[in-house]
Amino acid sequence: GLKFFEQKIRPVLTQHCYSCHSKDAQTNKKLKAELFLDTAKGMLAGGETGPTLIKGQSAKSLIMKALKYDGLDMPPTGKLPANVIADFAKWIDMGAPDPRQGELVAKPKREINLAEGKQWWSFQPLKEIAPPTGAASNSIDRFIQQASAGKKLQLSKPATKEQLLRRAYYDLIGLPPTPEQIDAFAKDTSAGAFEKVVDELLASPRYGEKWARHWLDVARYAESGGYEFDGFRPSAYHYRDWVIRALNEDMPYNQFVKLQLAGDKLHPDDFQAASAAGFLVAGPYPGQITAKTVERIRYDQIDDMLMTVGGSMLGLTLGCVRCHEHKYDPLLHKDYYALAASLAKTVHGTRVLDPDPVATKTKLEKHQQDREPLVIALRKFANDELPKRFDAWQKAELPKQPEATRWQILExxxxxxxxxxxxxxxxxxxxxxxxxxxxxxxxxxxxxxxxxxxxxxxxxxxxxxxxxxxxxxxxxxxxxxxxxxxxxxxxxxxxxxxxxxxxxxxxxxxxxxxxxxxxxxxxxxxxxxxxxxxxxxxxxxxxxxxxxxxxxxxxxxxxxxxxxxxxxxxxxxxxxxxxxxxxxxxxxxxxxxxxxxxxxxxxxxxVPQNVYEIRGILAANNNKVPEPLRENLARWFAPFDEGTNKFVQAVRSHDIAMPRPPLTEVYTTIDGGQDVFYLRRGEVDNKGEKATPGYLQVLTRGELPKGAEQKDPRIALADWMTDLEQGAGPLLARVMANRLWQNHFGNGIVSTSNDFGFQGERPSHPELLEWLAKELTKNGWKLKPLHKQIMLSATYQQSHESHAENSKIDPENRNLWHYQPRRLDAELIRDALLAVGGNLDTKNMYGPSATNDNSQQRSIYLRVKRSELIPLMSTFDAPEPTQSIGERISTTVPTQALVMLNSPLVRQQAEKLAKRIAPSPETPMKEAILAAYRIAFARVPSDNEQDEMQKFMESQRKIMGGVSPANNDKAFIEFCHTLLCLNEFVYID
Structure with missing residues (x-):
């Protein structure tokens, strides 16, 4: 046996295995799976996946599965020849004789201390923070001023009214203000003028359209499955529409979260709740699945749900816990599978529901009310007029009707x-x-x-x-x-x-x-x-x-x-x-x-049954029709008498026209799936025991409310997620407060908005973040009051002017000593182009996504297909919706300028802008230039800019062959196109 090992087994192990599974591999930091195959004891002990072999039982030995590429593929460089695999089976069956010496190498294991983990700043209960004292009326300003004062930072002066208005419009509704709105704000000199603007914008339907885009990023929303097949999800848009509606209604954020985790369970017959649950299944999913891959893909889908829930709602990297304990955060491997078990019976699919059951019920009730007069009229006719009509017909026509037939058609x-x-x-x-x-x-x-x-x-x-x-x-x-x-x-x-x-x-x-x-x-x-x-x-x-x-x-x-x-x-x-x-x-x-x-x-x-029913009634009642049967008789007599038929058909036609609910398909969660098992190293072929629903222990304080275990697992998860006392509620509030801040200032108080764990950035203003999170919950989890609090602060209303000394002390502006200019998101650039061109369609909200890039609807209503992203969007850093995106990158590359110069969309909108404000005898060139600047930049041009643009158009006319009405128009279009290509058009300052 030892000779067989030396001749057939050791050479293969040395050549193919030791580089990753030996003491030398550990020394070189190349050890894989905590597995040592260079000693007999190491061979028997195995690694992360369990014992490598069972003596005398090759069929049950893990190493044989790996060599056969049966779930575990080893060596990874290629499958060994069949005769070599047979040698290993023979060696194991003879008892795996092995002369190699050496003790087991100790495998250090990181122990997670939950008590210590709970002391991490983001995992603690929300604290009641009193704002610092100071002259500022807005609490946010006092927090910022306190931090800046200690660093000798000089805050910038207030922004101009034009800058502030444009900033507010883009921040809240994602569109530029019109000249009329600019004038109205300029004329309002009251102390509450800006607050009035903020209130109007928060009440605008455009608010939900703009802020939904931020949430759809973290929700990895798209309308196709991704991967090679990238199948279309025609009813996925209902989730997007639900997000817009929820934000416009200022739905409390805790309810917003609950409905996305368990809306279909909380309200099984509610269309909007089913739409909300589309959050869980909005991620990529392969369109082609084989019997061999179905289980792995199922676990991958649950992992996608958990990573998205973790990143978007909790700011945690839960995906890191699928294979092992989190290497940095106090997140246990078993906690991951407890959460996975809560989602185990959730799969993607479609359901058909009534979007407005209240309206349907109202229509049905009215339909029934409208029926009553028709029935009363029929009954009156049957008692007053029918007898004499029927008597005449009975004597003259009934004897002529057929006596017998085989089949009577039932009505x-x-x-x-x-x-x-x-x-x-x-x-x-x-x-x-x-x-x-x-x-x-x-x-x-x-x-x-x-x-x-x-x-x-x-x-x-x-x-x-x-x-x-x-x-x-x-x-x-x-x-x-x-x-x-x-x-x-x-x-x-x-x-x-x-x-x-x-x-x-x-x-x-x-x-x-x-x-x-x-x-x-x-x-x-x-x-x-x-x-x-x-x-x-x-x-x-x-x-x-x-x-x-x-x-x-x-x-x-x-x-x-x-x-x-x-x-x-x-x-x-x-x-x-x-x-x-x-x-x-x-x-x-x-x-x-x-x-x-x-x-x-x-x-x-x-034949119809009518004649035979009439004869049946007469035969049973001595050739007469009793009063209680007259209404019934009318139904059978109607085909033979026009007057009777009028009343019978009125009721019949009304019944046939009973309103039907406008049933609509929605892509959402449906029941399905199997139990979840603990996976060693995250591998579906290496299962442990069955997992039971549960939560992250590091975020759980005390005993959960009684009855939690009897609830549907997703409802229980939603309750825990929003529980401020015993669950994840404090972290949920911090993460969302940070997202609001990030999307107003360009950078979050925690700059890693999807990672509040040990590897994430610490908050630049921890007490301010704590105060904002607490304010969010005090306001009933409503977001609009927090928007308003932020935007009414002097910190938000600063100008973008820089100071050399400040830049030396705080080059990244983490202390917010001035407003940080930032580029518009890709969707807002497109929307702004359509707005200045005067043809943005803001009337058609919701509904199926536009498949044509030339649609005049807002960009949020364009179809998002994972394999066919819109080039303009990609150029300006719209992310691929494959995972939760907490913060978009903002690049500056030459192709962006080229797109603005050469895009048919940009040119088209420049032409439309020029047509809107073209100079004429009634509108001198100076006035036209002024109008263009106000529409594009929400400000008036300087005298120098007026002169430069006049000269630019003169040069364009010369290039075109001189002054003429046609060349004047073309030169003005070039001027408008130039404005749209300036940085100022795509930046908020």
Whole structure:
């Protein structure tokens, strides 16, 4: 055995394994997986993934899986030859004899001390911080002044009114002020003039559109799955629209977070809550998955959710804990999987819900109210006019009607379905109207709601006054509107009828006779598979079905006979026919009945049941029509009398026009997925025990409220995330307060806005951040009051002027001694171009994303496809939405200037701007230049700028061949284009 080891095993280990798995590898800092394969003891002990081998059991040894590339691929440079792998199996099976000496090398393990970890500044409970004393009325200013005073920094003078107005407009709504808005602010000399502007901007619908863009960055929002396939998600835009609405409504931030984590669980039938939950599944997801990769991709999706939740809401790098304890932060490996278990049964998908159930309920109630007068009119006609009309017809026409026929087409009096909406068509046909409801609930008549099952079920109600019913016939028709022409509604055009049930009860509500469940036997089908015959529909076994699949695109029919003819009830019979399907049902269905025994074929005439119902009523009432039956008689008599038909059809038409909810698809979370297990090194082929839902221990204080473990795991997670006393609420508040500050000043108090852990930057003004976070929670978690507090501070209202001495002391302006100019985000540059051109569409909010870059809607409404980002956006640093982005980079590269010079969009908007303000006899050139500056920069040009631009246009006219009306227009366009290419246009100062 030792000889075999020396000849066959040691050389392979030396050549392929020692470089990464030996004491020398440890010395050279190249050791992988804490695994030593250079000693016998190390070989047996294994590394992070467990023991390397089990003596005598090659089939159960981890090293064999690695050599065979079965989940673990070793060596990574390439799979070893089959004979070498066979040698290792033989060696293990002979007991793995190994002469190598050497003790196990101690593996230092970092122990996380949670008690110490909880002392980290961002993991502590929120403190009540009193602002410093000072002359400033705004508390923010006193914090900033206190920090600056100790460093001998001189704060800048206030910005001009024009600078401040432009800054506020871009900060809050992402658009430039108009000349009219500039003039109004200039004329308002009151002390509260700027506060009034801030209030107006916070109330503007444009606010939500601008600030939603910041959140969509951290939410890694896009409308496609990414990767090679990059499949489109046509209903993902509802999440974007929800964010805009939530911000415009100033939804409390804790509720904003809760709905994104568990909206679909908190409010299962609410469209907006389902839209909010789209946050969890907004990330990339492969479009092509194999059986081998499905489990790994599932864990990757949960990891994407956790990384996004961690970065966006908690400012923590949770992805680092998937494989091991966090190397820097006090985040435990088991805590990661506790959070993962909370999301285990969450997958992406689509649901169809009513976006406005309140409006639908109101419409249904009004529809019902409007029906009452029609019914009253019918009833009055039936009592006053019908008897004499019917008597005349009975004597003259009834004897001429046919005496017998095989099949009578039943006319439904009510139809309903679980997953579908059905409608009546002429000729007794019940039709699927093309609307499928796979959502959580379905709106019923008068606003009632009922849970929607996975499989459809039709309930169709008929009435008859005839006796001795023997058989029923079901005709299933094809139609071009159905999938594959039908007759089924399933994607293949087929259907699977699992159960057919028919019950009969008296029409007379006072009758005490019980409901009868009719026993059926299958007689005949136009098509039936020998393994899935018609008889399956009446065998009482939901697991079996009559399957119509191979005859898709052809009409079909089936006949069922009653085991015992139905004699019928005195006063008439109500039949309810229930058809239960696997998945979806039949697209076009007609039901007929027969009073003949044993109709073994479907041959025979088809007639409406009207004449036979009239005869049935007369036969049961001594050839008379009692008053209680007159309204019912009118229904059967209507086809034979125009006057009667007018009243009957008024009710019937009204019933057919019952409002349907505007069901809308939304990309969101749906139930699915499997339990989560602890993964050693994050590898799906190396599972430990099952994980149970839980939280980050470092952020949990004391015992959680009773009943938390009984809640849905995502609801419990949302509660913990927003819990200020015992959960992550304090960190949640700090992170969001920092994001607001960052997007007003260009840099957060914590500059690493997605990392508040040990590797993140410490806050430049820790007490100010603590105070802001506390203010956020005191204001009921509302963001708009915090915006206002920041913008009314003298710190925010400083000019951008620099000071040489200040720059030496604080070159990065971390102490905010002046306002830091910053470039507009890519989307705002495009919006500003459309705004100055005068053709920005601000009326069309929400809805499907624009697929054409030339759309005049705001940029937030442009489709975001991960593999096809818009070039203008990418040039100006719009991020790839593959992960949570807490802060955009801002580059300065030559291509940006080239885009502004050569982009068709920029040129087009320059032409439109020129057309808006072109000089004319009524508008001298000086006035036109002034108007252009006010529109583009919200200020008037200096005398020098006026002169320079006049000279520029003169030079352009010379190049074009001299002065002429056409050249004057072209030169003015060049001037406008030049303004749009200046840095000032794309920078806030």
């Amino acid at each position: 439904p009096v009510a139809v309903d379905a679980e997953r579908s909406y059905l409608k009546w068509l002429p000729g007794g046909i019940v039709a699927h109207d093309g609307t499928i409801n796979p959502g959580t609930v379905k709106q019923r008549g008068r606003g009632a709601k009922k849970a929607t099952p996975a499989n459809d079920e039709y309930q169709i109600t008929f009435q008859t006054h005839q006796k001795n019913l023997s058989s029923f016939r079901f005709d299933c028709f094809t139609d071009k509107a159905l999938p594959q022409r039908g007759p089924g509604v399933n994607a293949d055009g087929g259907f699977q009828l699992t159960e057919l049930k028919i019950t009969a009860k008296p029409l007379d509500a006072k009758s005490k006779e019980p409901v009868q469940e009719l026993k059926l036997k299958a007689v005949f089908a136009a098509f039936e598979d020998k393994d899935q015959p018609l008889a399956n529909a009446v065998d009482g076994k939901p697991a079996t079905a009559w399957v119509v699949k191979t005859t898709a695109k052809k009409d079909n029919a089936a006949i069922f006979e009653l085991e015992k003819p139905l004699a019928g009830f005195a006063g008439g019979t109500e039949l309810q026919i229930t058809l239960q399907f696997r998945e979806l049902g039949i697209g076009r269905l007609r039901i007929a009945m027969c009073t003949e025994p044993n109709p073994t074929t479907w041959a025979g005439d088809f």
